[in-house]
Amino acid sequence: MNLGPAEVILILVAVLLIFGPKKLPELGKSLGQGIREFRRGTQGIREDLEASLKDEPKAAARSEAEPQAKAAAPAPALEAEAAQK
DSSP states (O other), X not given: OOOOHHHHHHHHXXXXXXXHXXXXXXXXXXXXXXHHHHHHHHHHHHHHHHHHHHHXXXXXXHHHHHHXXXXXXXXXXXXXXXXXX
8 A cells, every 4th residue: 555645645635625724733633642542552562462472481381391390209198108118
């Protein structure tokens, strides 16, 4: 979606005719605030996603290590039986 200079001028003229010269600064300010809020929201989502992707390998390594540690540790009942003999 490439807009050339002619299309941009046509859009600006249409906006000027629809909203009028008095409302144009207010419209620009509102549009700028909306774009700013949208960028903040997308940046926050991006940061959350990157943080969860960084934490995911650590959590996967921990979950893989837990079953191995449980399998390596002798059961308490077996230790008690060995102590009685």
